[in-house]
Amino acid sequence: xxxxxxxxxxxxxxxxxxxxxxxxxxxxxxxxxxxxxxxxxxxxxxxxxxxxxxxxxxxxxxxxxxxxxxxxxxxxxxxxxxxxxxxxxxxxxxxxxxxxxxxxxxxxxxxxxxxxxxxxxxxxxxxxxxxxxxxxxxxxxxxxxxxxxxxxxxxxxxxxxxxxxxxxxxxxxxxxxxxxxxxxxxxxxxxxxxxxxxxxxxxxxxxxxxxxxxxxxxxxxxxxxxxxxxxxxxxxxxxxxxxxxxxxxxxxxxxxxxxxxxxxxxxxxxxxxxxxxxxxxxxxxxxxxxxxxxxxxxxxxxxxxxxxxxxxxxxxxxxxxxxxxxxxxxxxxxxxxxxxxxxxxxxxxxxxxxxxxxxxxxxxxxxxxxxxxxxxxxxxxxxxxxxxxxxxxxxx
Ligand code: ATP
Ligand code: MG
Numbered sequence: 321x322x323x324x325x326x327x328x329x330x331x332x333x334x335x336x337x338x339x340x341x342x343x344x345x346x347x348x349x350x351x352x353x354x355x356x357x358x359x360x361x362x363x364x365x366x367x368x369x370x371x372x373x374x375x376x377x378x379x380x381x382x383x384x385x386x387x388x389x390x391x392x393x394x395x396x397x398x399x400x401x402x403x404x405x406x407x408x409x410x411x412x413x414x415x416x417x418x419x420x421x422x423x424x425x426x427x428x429x430x431x432x433x434x435x436x437x438x439x440x441x442x443x444x445x446x447x448x449x450x451x452x453x454x455x456x457x458x459x460x461x462x463x464x465x466x467x468x469x470x471x472x473x474x475x476x477x478x479x480x481x482x483x484x485x486x487x488x489x490x491x492x493x494x495x496x497x498x499x500x501x502x503x504x505x506x507x508x509x510x511x512x513x514x515x516x517x518x519x520x521x522x523x524x525x526x527x528x529x530x531x532x533x534x535x536x537x538x539x540x541x542x543x544x545x546x547x548x549x550x551x552x553x554x555x556x557x558x559x560x561x562x563x564x565x566x567x568x569x570x571x572x573x574x575x576x577x578x579x580x581x582x583x584x585x586x587x588x589x590x591x592x593x594x595x596x597x598x599x600x601x602x603x604x605x606x607x608x609x610x611x612x613x614x615x616x617x618x619x620x621x622x623x624x625x626x627x628x629x630x631x632x633x634x635x636x637x638x639x640x641x642x643x644x645x646x647x648x649x650x651x652x653x654x655x656x657x658x659x660x661x662x663x664x665x666x667x668x669x670x671x672x673x674x675x676x677x678x679x680x681x682x683x684x685x686x687x688x689x690x691x692x693x694x695x696x697x698x699x700x701x702x703x704x705x706x707x708x709x710x711x712x713x714x715x716x
Contacts, residue, residue, distance in 0.1 A: 321444060322352055327395040328361050331376075332442045335400075338375050340367035341424060342400075343439035343447065350435045353446075353456055354488070363400045364439065366422045372400050387420055403427035406473070425449060432470065432477045433484065433496075434462045459490040467499035475506035478540060479518040486522035486531025500538045507543035512594045515544060519593075523571035524564070532558040545592035546579070553579045560640045569602040570633055573610060574640055576603070583607065602630065609634035614641055618650060620657060620696050628654045658695050658702050665692055666704045667711075675708050676715070687711055 321329070325344060335342035346362040365372065369389050373379050378392040387402035404418040405426050421427065424439055424447065431437040434452035441447065455462050461484050463470045463477070471478050478500045481492055492500065507515065522531040536554050541547040547554065557578040565571045572590065581589050586607060590600045609626050613634050623631050631654055635645040659665055669684045691707050694700045700710050 322358065324348070324358055324361050325352070325440075328363070328398055329442060330395070331363065331391065331393060331398055331400070334375055335363075335365050335367055335372070336442065338367070338371070340365055340371065342367070343424065343441055345427075345439050346431075347436060349438040349440045349446070350456070352440070353438070353453070361396075361398060363398055364403055364424070364427055365400055366403055366424070367400075368402055368420055372402075386418055404430070406430050429464060431464055432474075432480055434464055435484075435490075437464050455493070459488070460493045461485065461488075461490045461496060462493035463496045463499065467496045468503065471499055471503045471506060475503065476510050476514050476518065478504065478507060478538070479510070479515050479522075482531055482535050482538065482540060483518040483522040483525070485534045486525030486528050488525075489527035489530055492534060497534070497538065500540065504539045505543060507540055512545060512592070516593050516595070519544065520568050520571065523575070524566075524568065526564055528565065529558050529560075529562050546581075546589045550579060561642075563639050566636065567633060569599060569606055570637055572599070572603045573607045573633075573637060576607060577610070583611075602633075605630050606633045606637070610637050613638065614643075618653060620653075620698075623650070623654050624657055624660070624696050627660075658698060659692070662688060662692055664702070665695060665707070666702045667691065667707045671704065671708070672711065675711070687714070690714055 325348075328344070332342040332344075342363055342365040344361060345364040348358040348361050351358045367375070369381075369384050369387055372389045372391065376391045376393070380390040380392065382388055382390045382399065387404050389400050391398045391400055402420045403422060403424060403426060404420050406418050428437045428439060428447070428449055434450040434455045436452075437450050438452055439447040446453070450462075450464050461481050463481075481496065481500060484490060485492060491497075522528065522535065525531055532554060535541055536551055536558070541550065541554055557575055560574065560578070565574065572595070576586055576589065579589075583604070586604050587600055590603060595603075605626055609622060609630060612622055618631060618635075626634065628651060631650050632647055635647055635650045638645045654660075665688065667688075669680070669688065672678075672684055672687055673680055691700075691711060694710060695702045695707075700706050
């Protein structure tokens with residue numbers, strides 16, 4: 321068992337000692353079997369939430385209506401979820417209420433794909449009720465049970481399937497893929513926020529190209545914001561260098577570039593995807609920087625404007641335009657800028673007020689910007705006396 325599981329073992333033991341069942345479940349079991357690093361350890365139990373809260377002294381109700389209690393132990397925090405079924409589905413979305421059950425089998429049955437439906441016992445034994453090990457070995461994503469029914473219950477599972485193609489490089493089993501293709505329009509019922517999460521994971525996956533190809537073939541793109549009718553553009557996106565995309569902002573920039581979305585329309589596109597304002601700002605800056613950088617080396621202006629982090633994000637994207645990035649060079653050039661922000665300018669607004677003996681006003685901002693530019697372009701040293709003299713000359 322990996323370290324993360326070793327550390328969590330006392331939790332399983334404690335629950336079992338109290339007379340209940342407890343297992344590791346979900347993506348971490350899949351990842352352990354694939355020898356991939358694991359992120360979150362999910363635990364499923366026959367104990368009801370109230371029973372879990374009696375067993376552990378420090379707990380937080382993070383999603384008690386779904387049966388999830390967060391247990392705080394010295395070794396870490398663990399989400400413990402009571403076995404449940406999700407029998408009443410409405411509108412092709414997640415169920416509005418869940419039913420707690422005592423049977424592991426019922427809990428595993430509600431999971432999306434066979435490789436996500438393992439349970440791992442405390443002694444290392446794997447519970448594999450749906451032949452998931454076989455699918456894992458064959459690199460197949462197979463819906464648990466009847467795929468049509470499962471995608472009808474929750475259409476997001478189709479996007480999750482495509483996302484796992486992008487992350488794992490597995491194939492969608494034939495019937496599962498057919499069911500996605502047939503039901504792709506059900507995605508319309510799913511909130512964009514949930515689709516966004518899966519789509520971004522697909523874009524950042526090691527097998528992005530394969531994920532996008534399946535995304536196109538299944539027609540799921542037709543029900544994603546701003547992608548309807550964009551098969552050709554998505555094909556071009558799939559055809560980019562197979563290098564892994566590191567960051568979400570870079571993925572959006574590359575996609576937006578392939579879709580030939582104009583700079584002025586980036587905001588609306590990302591808003592339709594429910595991206596945060598923070599993400600939108602970064603994507604806009606990196607997109608702009610990339611357009612300039614594609615044509616010429618970084619200028620001091622552009623480096624200063626972008627900042628080191630965003631400049632590096634831009635430089636890394638050159639890979640996808642058949643140019644070799646030189647990250648070290650970008651960092652060095654950035655470090656060598658005379659100043660990196662207005663704060664580093666050797667005069668501030670107050671200095672100007674005192675020196676010119678003039679009331680505060682918008683002239684200060686203008687003058688500071690003038691001096692800032694002069695310093696960045698090395699027309700003057702970043703020195704108080706010299707800057708004040710230049711300011712005087714400028715105002716005269
Ligand atoms: P990741 O490694 O990205 O966390 P994951 O498989 O763990 O992938 P989660 O969203 O963390 O994905 O979900 C944990 C588990 O819950 C899944 O492995 C699966 O068994 C189940 N699950 C999650 N979402 C669904 C869904 N929409 N329908 C059915 N089962 C789901
Ligand atoms: Mg997970």
